[in-house]
Each structure stands twice: as C-alpha cells, then as structure tokens.
Amino acid sequence: MTVHDLRFRGAVPSTGLPGRRRQHPLAQLDLEHFGKRVVVFTPSGRTLSEIVTQARRDISTATSAEVVRRVASANPDSIWAIARKDRYDALDPHAEGFVAFLMLDEKGFGDLTRGTLDPTDPDLNAICTQNSKPAAIYVWALQARGSLAAGIALVFEKLGTPLYQDVDIYARPATEDGARFLETLGFSQLSSGNEDDAPNLHVFRRSNRWAEAPSYDTHGTVKAPDAVTVTVARGLDDLMKAISIRSAVFLAEQDCPYSEEFDGNDFSAVHLIGYVGDEPGGSLRIRYFADFAKIERLAVRHEFRNAQVAAYLVHAAIELCRAKGYGKIYGHAQKRLVPFWSRFGFSVFSGAREFVFSDFDYVEMMMDAEPKADAVAIGVDPYVIVRPEGRWHRPGVLEKSSARPVTRPTGRAR
Numbered sequence: 001m002t003v004h005d006l007r008f009r010g011a012v013p014s015t016g017l018p019g020r021r022r023q024h025p026l027a028q029l030d031l032e033h034f035g036k037r038v039v040v041f042t043p044s045g046r047t048l049s050e051i052v053t054q055a056r057r058d059i060s061t062a063t064s065a066e067v068v069r070r071v072a073s074a075n076p077d078s079i080w081a082i083a084r085k086d087r088y089d090a091l092d093p094h095a096e097g098f099v100a101f102l103m104l105d106e107k108g109f110g111d112l113t114r115g116t117l118d119p120t121d122p123d124l125n126a127i128c129t130q131n132s133k134p135a136a137i138y139v140w141a142l143q144a145r146g147s148l149a150a151g152i153a154l155v156f157e158k159l160g161t162p163l164y165q166d167v168d169i170y171a172r173p174a175t176e177d178g179a180r181f182l183e184t185l186g187f188s189q190l191s192s193g194n195e196d197d198a199p200n201l202h203v204f205r206r207s208n209r210w211a212e213a214p215s216y217d218t219h220g221t222v223k224a225p226d227a228v229t230v231t232v233a234r235g236l237d238d239l240m241k242a243i244s245i246r247s248a249v250f251l252a253e254q255d256c257p258y259s260e261e262f263d264g265n266d267f268s269a270v271h272l273i274g275y276v277g278d279e280p281g282g283s284l285r286i287r288y289f290a291d292f293a294k295i296e297r298l299a300v301r302h303e304f305r306n307a308q309v310a311a312y313l314v315h316a317a318i319e320l321c322r323a324k325g326y327g328k329i330y331g332h333a334q335k336r337l338v339p340f341w342s343r344f345g346f347s348v349f350s351g352a353r354e355f356v357f358s359d360f361d362y363v364e365m366m367m368d369a370e371p372k373a374d375a376v377a378i379g380v381d382p383y384v385i386v387r388p389e390g391r392w393h394r395p396g397v398l399e400k401s402s403a404r405p406v407t408r409p410t411g412r413a414r
C-alpha cells in the first residue's frame with residue numbers, strides 16, 4: 001500500500017524517548033510549513049499513467065493504469081499527485097509522488113471490512129460519486145519519498161472539507177513500518193472484536209461509526225474485572241447462563257416451581273446476559289409482539305445485587321427494543337418492585353390490571369420509547385438485517401460468505 005521514506009518520520013523530531021514514537025496526528029500537522037516545499041494537484045491523463053509507472057517501481061501489487069483510470073473517472077477525488085514546488089509547472093505538471101484513495105459507499109465499506117474488497121480491481125459499484133459522502137475513505141496507495149512526504153499532509157487536508165471531514169479513513173499497511181507510519185499519523189488498528197472483521201485494517205476515526213458498542217453489546221469491549229457489560233445470548237451456552245441465573249433466583253430464592261419459571265417461551269424470546277467481569281451475574285428476557293415488546297424474567301444473582309447489573313440490563317433491553325423499531329415496551333412487575341421499574345420510565349398505565357401468579361402479586365407497567373431513527377426495518381441494507389441479533393452495527397459472517405461465487409450447491413450432483 002505505501003512507499004514512503006522513513007525520513008518522513010525523521011522529518012519530525014523524535015521524542016528522544018526509546019520506543020516512544022512522536023505522534024503527529026493528521027489533524028495537527030503544520031500544513032503551512034509543509035506547503036512551503038510541495039504542492040498537490042489532481043492529475044490528468046498523462047500524469048495518471050506517470051503515477052502508475054512510478055508506483056510500479058515500488059509497489060509490486062500496484063494495479064494497472066486502466067484500473068486507475070476507471071477509478072479516477074468514477075471519482076476524480078481519488079488520486080492526488082504530489083510535486084516539489086520548485087519543479088511544478090501547471091502547464092506541464094509531473095507527479096513525483098501521490099496519494100490514492102478509494103471513496104467507498106456502504107457496499108464498498110462492507111467489502112473493505114469483510115476483506116472482500118479487491119484493491120487490484122475495485123468494483124466501481126463500491127465507489128461513490130464525487131459529490132456524495134463516502135461511507136469510508138480507503139488509502140488505496142501512497143508513494144512519497146523524501147521531502148515529498150510533506151505532501152501527504154496536504155493531501156489529507158483535502159479530506160477536511162465538509163463532504164469528507166466526518167468520514168473515517170482506513171488503511172491496510174503492507175509492512176510493520178507502514179503500521180508504525182500510520183500510528184504516527186493517528187491511525188489505530190481496527191479491533192471491533194469481531195473475528196470476522198478484515199485483519200490488519202487501521203482506521204483514522206472521524207465519524208461515530210466505531211463509537212462504543214451499543215449498550216446491548218458491550219461484553220468483550222471492556223476488560224475490567226468488575227465491569228458490568230451486557231450482550232445477547234447467541235448460543236446454547238449463553239442460554240444455559242440465563243437459565244442458571246433464573247434457577248438461582250426464582251427457583252432457589254423465590255421457590256418458584258420449575259414449570260412456572262420455564263414456561264415454554266425461552267426459545268421464542270431474546271435473552272440478555274449481564275456480566276460482572278466475565279461472570280454471568282444477571283439476565284432478562286424479551287419477547288416481541290406486533291406493536292409492543294415485553295421485558296420479563298429480570299433476575300440478578302444475589303452476590304451481584306446493587307452493582308447496577310439490573311440497571312445495565314434494563315437499559316440495554318430498552319435500547320435493543322428501540323433498535324428493532326419498538327415504541328411500546330411492556331412488562332408485568334412484581335408490585336413490590338414498581339418503584340424499581342419506575343426508575344427506567346415504566347409506569348402503571350391507566351387501566352393496568354393487577355393479577356397474581358407464582359405466589360407474587362403483579363401489575364402491568366409500560367413505557368413509551370422513541371424507536372431508533374436507524375431501526376432495523378425493511379429498506380435497510382439486507383446484509384444488516386441478516387446480522388446477529390443486537391449486532392447490526394458491525395459486519396457479520398453472512399456478508400463474508402458473499403465473497404464466494406454463487407454456485408447453488410444442492411447436494412444432488414454428489
């Protein structure tokens with residue numbers, strides 16, 4: 001991906017501290033200083049072929065002039081040429097270095113994070129047009145030796161315009177050195193904790209795309225031993241955690257008969273697990289109906305009470321329902337716990353009924369919630385709809401499979 005001269009880092013004084021690399025985030029580079037020696041410009045036809053020829057000298061995987069021409073034609077903001085100021089002639093411009101981007105749309109971004117983007121021949125359907133906001137900017141290739149490296153800062157400055165300023169910049173360093181170079185600029189390795197994500201992808205964050213995980217998918221993002229985190233039960237092992245917690249609380253503490261607790265609804269519901277560190281400390285269940293979602297079976301193991309586990313679980317459940325487009329969240333609260341549920345916005349609505357089961361008196365409660373603007377709904381990217389429950393915010397395994405050609409295996413031939 002990159003050929004830059006180590007001197008770039010050398011161009012900025014080191015901290016002198018061994019191993020402590022001087023960090024020069026892109027946003028804080030002294031452009032005026034760099035602009036004194038180099039210029040950047042969008043290359044025309046001949047300069048474009050010049051760039052490819054030059055790139056090929058250093059980047060063995062560099063793609064063809066034809067592919068570069070197609071990408072630059074699809075979006076002229078893709079390729080920026082760099083030249084020393086004293087050698088630049090606008091009538092006869094020559095590129096001595098360059099920075100090339102792929103302005104990716106959502107499909108392109110998906111391909112990038114799934115590892116299915118072909119940098120040697122990018123799918124033009126994944127490239128957004130010049131005046132539309134990309135979902136991601138990928139540093140396709142970069143070549144800037146010696147003082148030309150200053151041009152990199154000037155090119156990145158072009159990504160500070162309103163159209164681009166809040167779009168994350170991605171890069172995939174080909175070498176350790178490349179990774180250190182990116183780190184110097186403020187990039188960080190993308191670790192969304194999803195093993196399916198494309199390896200070795202670095203991001204310079206400018207959007208809130210990779211902001212912290214939603215409250216219903218925090219487990220695994222915080223490493224502190226007593227951190228309270230939540231996630232959706234995604235497998236039988238997770239379900240066993242929920243059943244163990246409810247057995248410890250409702251069967252053991254509240255003497256609830258087995259068949260009353262395990263009421264046949266556990267396979268037609270979503271279960272949230274609340275962890276304390278890596279220990280499953282609490283759980284709740286959500287069942288979805290046409291126009292309301294029902295939160296139920298909230299239980300926190302006695303040894304983890306009063307540590308906000310229930311609070312994290314209930315907040316996460318409300319957010320999950322909103323992310324699925326629900327505006328009405330309903331529940332049956334033990335009457336002794338009405339004050340507890342009221343803290344989260346639930347109230348005993350007019351006409352709410354009181355009733356009894358499993359030796360406790362209950363009352364109906366409900367809250368109105370604002371469905372999320374980007375709730376999962378028809379019309380959303382189909383790949384988002386097939387992502388795991390509660391993980392709509394990051395690429396899933398099925399998208400990765402789209403890298404395979406369609407073969408319609410039906411097993412008959414074998």
Ligand SMILES: CC(C)(COP(=O)(O)OP(=O)(O)OC[C@H]1O[C@@H](n2cnc3c(N)ncnc32)[C@H](O)[C@@H]1OP(=O)(O)O)[C@@H](O)C(=O)NCCC(=O)NCCS
Nearest residue numbers: 249298299300305306307308309310311333334337339340
């Ligand atoms: C009720 C229960 C879920 C609370 O769990 P918890 O993890 O201890 O609660 P949290 O620590 O998250 O408490 C959140 C807030 O609710 C308050 N709270 C906790 N239990 C409460 C109760 N019984 N009544 C009123 N408020 C309560 C806490 O003080 C805390 O307030 P704060 O945020 O101002 O500090 C837990 O005690 C439990 O599992 N009970 C047995 C099962 C049960 O009855 N489930 C509910 C069926 S409706």
